[in-house]
Amino acid sequence: MNKKERSLLTFASMLLGFLFIILLKTQEVTGSQAVLQEKTAMPSLMQTEQENQQLSGENEKLQLELAKYAEGQSSTKLANEQLQDAKMKAGMIEVSGPGLRITLDDSKRVAIGQEDPMLFLIHEQYIRGIFNALWNGGAEAIAINGQRVTTNTEVYCSGSYIQINGTRQMPPYVIEAIGDESNLSGALNFYGIWIELGDLQKQNGLTRKPEVLSKVVIPAGSLRDYHFAEPVKEGT
Amino acid sequence: MHRTLALPVTLVAIALGFLISVQAQTQKNVSAAEQISAERMTQMKSVVSNSQAQNTKLQQEHSSLLKQLDVARKQVGTDPQLLAQLAQLQMLDGTQAVAGPGIQISIDDRKATFPLYAEDIATMINTLKFAGAEAISINGQRIVSSTDIVLSGSSNILVNGEPINGAPGIPYELNAIGNQDTLYDYFSKLEATTLKQNSITVSIARKTLRIPSYNGTYTFKNAVPVIVP
Numbered sequence: 188m189n190k191k192e193r194s195l196l197t198f199a200s201m202l203l204g205f206l207f208i209i210l211l212k213t214q215e216v217t218g219s220q221a222v223l224q225e226k227t228a229m230p231s232l233m234q235t236e237q238e239n240q241q242l243s244g245e246n247e248k249l250q251l252e253l254a255k256y257a258e259g260q261s262s263t264k265l266a267n268e269q270l271q272d273a274k275m276k277a278g279m280i281e282v283s284g285p286g287l288r289i290t291l292d293d294s295k296r297v298a299i300g301q302e303d304p305m306l307f308l309i310h311e312q313y314i315r316g317i318f319n320a321l322w323n324g325g326a327e328a329i330a331i332n333g334q335r336v337t338t339n340t341e342v343y344c345s346g347s348y349i350q351i352n353g354t355r356q357m358p359p360y361v362i363e364a365i366g367d368e369s370n371l372s373g374a375l376n377f378y379g380i381w382i383e384l385g386d387l388q389k390q391n392g393l394t395r396k397p398e399v400l401s402k403v404v405i406p407a408g409s410l411r412d413y414h415f416a417e418p419v420k421e422g423t
Numbered sequence: 424m425h426r427t428l429a430l431p432v433t434l435v436a437i438a439l440g441f442l443i444s445v446q447a448q449t450q451k452n453v454s455a456a457e458q459i460s461a462e463r464m465t466q467m468k469s470v471v472s473n474s475q476a477q478n479t480k481l482q483q484e485h486s487s488l489l490k491q492l493d494v495a496r497k498q499v500g501t502d503p504q505l506l507a508q509l510a511q512l513q514m515l516d517g518t519q520a521v522a523g524p525g526i527q528i529s530i531d532d533r534k535a536t537f538p539l540y541a542e543d544i545a546t547m548i549n550t551l552k553f554a555g556a557e558a559i560s561i562n563g564q565r566i567v568s569s570t571d572i573v574l575s576g577s578s579n580i581l582v583n584g585e586p587i588n589g590a591p592g593i594p595y596e597l598n599a600i601g602n603q604d605t606l607y608d609y610f611s612k613l614e615a616t617t618l619k620q621n622s623i624t625v626s627i628a629r630k631t632l633r634i635p636s637y638n639g640t641y642t643f644k645n646a647v648p649v650i651v652p
Contacts, residue, residue, distance in 0.1 A: 192428055195432075196428075196431060196432065196435065199432075199435045199436075199439065200435065202439065203435065203438055203439055203442065206439070206442045206443065206446060207442060209446065210442065210445060210446050210449060231471070232467075232470065232471050232474060235471070235474045235475055235478050236474055237563070237585065238478060239474060239477055239478050239481055240638070241635070241638040242478070242481040242482060242484075242485055243481055244638055245485060245636070245638075246481065246484055246485055246488055249485070249488040249489065249492055250488065252492060253488065253491055253492055253495060256492070256495035256496075257495075263502070266502065266505045266506070266509070267505075269509055270505065270508065270509055270512070273509055273512035273513050273516060273518070274512055275641070275643060275648065276512075276516035276518065276641045277512045277513075277515040277516040277568075278515075278516075278568055279512065279515075280648045280649075281648070281649040282643075282646040282647060282648055282649060283646070283647060283649050284645035284646040284647055285645055286645065311549075312542065312546070315545055315546075315549060316542070319545060319571050319572060319573070320571075322568075322569045322570065322571040323571040323573055325642075326569070327642070327643050327644070327645055327646040328646050329568075336568055337515065337568045338515055338516065338517060338566065338567045338568045339515075339552055339556075339557075340552065340568070341549055341552040341553040342549060343549060343550075343553045350553070365645050365646040366645055366646075367644070367645060378573070404649060405646070410511065410512070410515065411515065411557075413511065413514055413557050414557070414602075415523040415524055415525065415557050415600050415601050415602065416514055416521040416522070416523040416557040416558050416600045416601075416634075417521060417522055417523055418510045418513070418514060418519045418520070418521055419520050419521060419522045419633065420489055420520070
């Protein structure tokens with residue numbers, strides 16, 4: 188091989204390598220670009236759409252109210268109607284209807300050997316999990332041990348008792364809910380907490396007793412004072 | 424030329440030719456892909472601008488309706504005490520948007536050992552209620568009595584039936600109005616420590632907040648008011 192040939196071969200190989208790299212680069216760029224742009228556009232679209240939905244819902248409500256004024260209904264009657272409606276939504280009215288009663292209780296048995304004593308007690312998260320499933324199943328009103336569950340209701344474990352609406356609650360916990368029985372039961376069976384409690388009932392003797400009732404009475408909640416929050420108009 | 428060189432040179436030439444043709448093909452593919460993505464982008468842009476136009480229109484409609492309603496209310500002269508009671512009830516049922524001092528909690532679980540579960544969010548909200556929060560929202564969803572927080576599919580968290588994932592930047596933003604000191608103390612002691620142990624980034628800021636109204640509906644098909652005689 189003489190010098191000229193050798194350099195020719197070297198040159199050709201370099202060109203080959205160069206082209207190969209360019210090829211790789213191009214391949215890489217192709218995919219990523221388009222995806223990136225769409226990814227950034229999607230969330231903002233979703234947000235605007237969500238906002239639109241909320242706004243049109245609000246507008247509908249306002250129009251309805253406005254229509255009532257236009258009809259010339261007596262203002263006192265209208266205001267009282269609104270007040271009644273708001274009380275119902277806020278859970279400030281005692282209600283009755285068909286639904287479920289669920290009784291939860293600590294086990295009467297004591298943990299032995301390697302058993303975890305915590306798995307023999309009813310914990311706050313079980314109660315919250317059941318509330319969550321019931322609301323998901325379309326519950327219209329819920330109470331526990333005579334305490335109405337409202338927007339502010341906390342279910343907070345404070346040692347030997349659970350604090351609910353600022354009151355001390357001890358087991359057994361009796362949860363009552365008004366709603367369509369099959370929807371409520373369906374939602375309970377769908378979420379893990381109900382099944383978990385069932386297992387604990389079998390293994391450790393906890394109580395998880397559901398009852399279908401044609402009539403449950405749920406007490407009214409109590410109104411709270413507001414010291415910090417002020418009503419504001421939407422969208423300003 | 425020597426014979427010995429003929430073979431390598433031929434090979435190099437073949438490889439070169441092959442690469443050049445592949446390159447040309449890729450270029451063609453690239454431009455085709457670019458065209459498609461450009462088309463998709465224009466489609467996307469028109470969808471976005473449509474939705475924004477609708478948003479502006481709805482907002483205009485909204486403010487004009489509010490004004491009309493204000494006028495109508497003044498005309499009939501509704502009892503101010505009654506209106507105050509109504510506002511209080513509507514703050515409770517969440518149909519009234521509110522503003523006031525409070526804390527804003529930003530939570531980033533993207534680098535966490537375990538991402539946040541729906542139950543974790545419920546626990547945080549419960550702690551805020553325990554701390555006496557007057558109004559709470561998460562990613563724009565107002566928390567009311569009937570709020571459910573559930574997992575949908577493998578990673579979507581629904582609050583009030585609406586997905587709260589997919590927001591750019593910080594994954595979760597909790598707003599709570601109430602006594603700032605109490606809210607701050609309770610949340611940082613009872614929740615933030617545990618979250619940080621799981622490599623979740625938590626920052627709490629004292630702020631004047633605005634919490635939107637509940638955009639779901641209350642339906643009463645089974646529950647009827649008990650009339651007290």
